[in-house]
Amino acid sequence: MPKDVFEDVIFLEKPKTVWQLLKTLYLIEEQNLLKICNTDGYFFLLFLKKSSKLFTIMSIIGCLIIMPVYYREVNRQEVENVLHE
Numbered sequence: 001m002p003k004d005v006f007e008d009v010i011f012l013e014k015p016k017t018v019w020q021l022l023k024t025l026y027l028i029e030e031q032n033l034l035k036i037c038n039t040d041g042y043f044f045l046l047f048l049k050k051s052s053k054l055f056t057i058m059s060i061i062g063c064l065i066i067m068p069v070y071y072r073e074v075n076r077q078e079v080e081n082v083l084h085e
Helices: 018-027 030-036 039-084
Strands: none
Touching: 018 039, 030 039
């Protein structure tokens, strides 16, 4: 049997956790992803990959904006409570 028979075959193991699944999704190249699944699956996984990056960035920016506002309000209420005592 010639050696190049398994050249285009990609072996993947079944992921045991969600983190392992996401790690596999981000580490595999998009050309190999297209070889593994059909075009519908490829576009869904590509959408999942891109949207998870977008929502991660939006969550970080949201936390950076909301956390200082929240802690400033908590500190203001604590100061008002101390002044009213």
